Amino acid sequence: MKFITAVALFALMLTSCVTKESNYALINGQFIGEKEGKEIHLCKVEHGETAKVAVTTISADGRFGFNYPVDKAGLYVLNVVWDKALRSVKKDHDLKRLYLEDGVELDVKISDGTYELLASNSVKNDVLSEWNTKVDTVFSYSHGFSYNMADYTSFFPLLPKYVDETAAFKAKINTGDANFDELMKLLVETDMNASALTFIYTPRGKHPERKDYAEYYETLLNEKSPQSARLLELPNGYDYVRLYSMFAVMSLPDKPTDWNKAAMENIPNDLLKGYYALNNVSKFRTYDDAYVAYKAMVEPFLSTPYLKDELKAFEMTIRDFEKGSPAFDFxxxxxxxxxxxxxxxxxxxxxxxxxxxxxxxxxxxxxxxxxxxxxxxxxxxxxxxxxxxxxxxxxxxxxxxxxxxxxxxxxxxxxxxxxxxxxxxxxxxxxxxxxxxxxxxxxxxxxxxxxxxxxxxxxxxxx
Structure with a gap:
């Protein structure tokens, strides 16, 4: 992934704010907290995950900024990173989420663990910021003992309230941009569903038996399967595909003989099946009969150039092409x-x-x-x-x-x-x-x- 180093581009920030250029999205930021050894990454959502596209340092007075050329409107995430170890500071659950498109101007204040939208010329970012703040409480429960030590006896009773608040928030989304509203509603729904599943799969002092699960988990299993390809436009989109398929397989009455096949059968969307298939090839270490069988099963779902190219690239890492081995099928x-x-x-x-x-x-x-x-x-x-x-x-x-x-x-x-x-x-x-x-x-x-x-x-x- 090519990305932009923002040091030179934003040198003027040392004395003033970043100035707007046409056809760019502008972010003026203030970082609160210890600045030593940290930098800010702007990450773009691609293929249901985030990928770094620009980097800037933090000035002595805490200022940072991006003047980023947006080729396609979509969701982005700001990450605070220790520049030497390139280790993300993840106290904020990746909730420094923005919606960037040409002409957007944002003033933000962030720390390792907080994000505040101070000013915006974008009603879409106003809505997104409001949701980021609201869902932060849910994420604090769901995303592991690094954030909250509570076990299911504390979280499950709160689920009905969180689910109702999620539905109410979805219902009021109406920015006038149908494309954004559809994406935002999907984000809200996915955040809630992914949080519920993340909770049961992260370390806790006490884990529930299946009989102890909140009623919402049955609703999630039966009605919340990952169906929309637009999940790939969300920072946690693929993660939800992974979590849901795992939950669905573990909910089967009998243990499947082929886990991956069973998981893919529980993903209704063929494109999302392809992404699941690609993300699971890493378990193979050699080009053997098991890999060949897996490839034959998943190839019908590798329907885009990206999926096909990524599988080929992976295959190169496990192939030796010695005499007698199967030839690469170019x-x-x-x-x-x-x-x-x-x-x-x-x-x-x-x-x-x-x-x-x-x-x-x-x-x-x-x-x-x-x-x-x-x-x-x-x-x-x-x-x-x-x-x-x-x-x-x-x-x-x-x-x-x-x-x-x-x-x-x-x-x-x-x-x-x-x-x-x-x-x-x-x-x-x-x-x-x-x-x-x-x-x-x-x-x-x-x-x-x-x-x-x-x-x-x-x-x-x-x-």
Missing amino acids: AGKDVNGKEHKLSDYKGNLVYIDVWATWCGPCKSQIPALKELEKKYHGQPVTFLSISVDKMKDQQKWKDFVKEENLQGVQLMADKAFASDVAEAYRINAIPRFMLIDMDGNIVSTDAPRPSDEKANELIKKYL
Whole structure:
């Protein structure tokens, strides 16, 4: 994640407040408390979690600020962080939440554990600030013994009151912006539900049996499943997906044989299923049968480029690609835009040529490659060439394929040397030739070139 260091940008804060620029959101802040070794992070909500996008220091008189270019309106969080250890000070339960969009101007006062909106030109932030203050009491109970040592005998009797207050607050949200109002209502609901679940899963002096649970937990189980993809716009959105799925599985009468499958079955939204699937791959340490089975189960729900790319990136960390191991199933598109995967050709030997139109040594192998293709015509051998040309040269690649009458399967990778095939097989120089056996396992990730007789011998050996 790229982020902005605000030290230079806000040097004027040492003597004055930050001045407004057009198309920016402006935050003028005052920090109260010990300032030594601390900095302020501005974090953006992405994929149901927060990610740092800007950093500023705290001046001697406690001032800080951000003049941030907002590409899309949404929720942000201010975090106080010890700059040396980069350890968040979490006494405020991440409740320094803001709604930023072009033109917003906010004056705030914060400490390690408090947040106060002093002035605002945004009714949306007025509403959000009011809710932040109201829900802070609930979070103090729910978010663990670091904040409140109370056990369920203290918290459960208060739940009906908190639930009623949540419903009343939701009912009065009406800023005139339907998009924000929908998001704010979802935040209010999610805060309440996540708090109830967080409480039962954090360390306490005394934990309840299921028979001791407050009535609200049955309502939560039966009526509050994570259904809206807009949960991914909330700082605690994914956390609620995780908490709810865990609660739902633990509420089943019988222990499931496959926890993750059961958890995903209790997440109604397919996109949220994909995020659950991605966030649970970290339990795998090796590329084994268990991982392959898990991947096959979850791939239908990895419906966005982000989810697909993140799974590929993780897979790179557990793959060695030694001889005999399953080949990485890369993909590319042909001249007509149709996607092909390596696995589409399982049952054939696959001789792979990674190349580019700008690569002289690559093009010098084309005559020998054509001869090799003729030699094995009609036999179960697929010759698959995948170009790592840049996308701006896609038409050049298409023209070259046509002009040179290239045969076999001709594909183009999507991100040149940053594409999955190049990253998976650690390709930083071309041409690179590889051979995959009929079962989809690696024979060689550095096979002989077509001009070398050893290439022919290797193919014959595995036919």
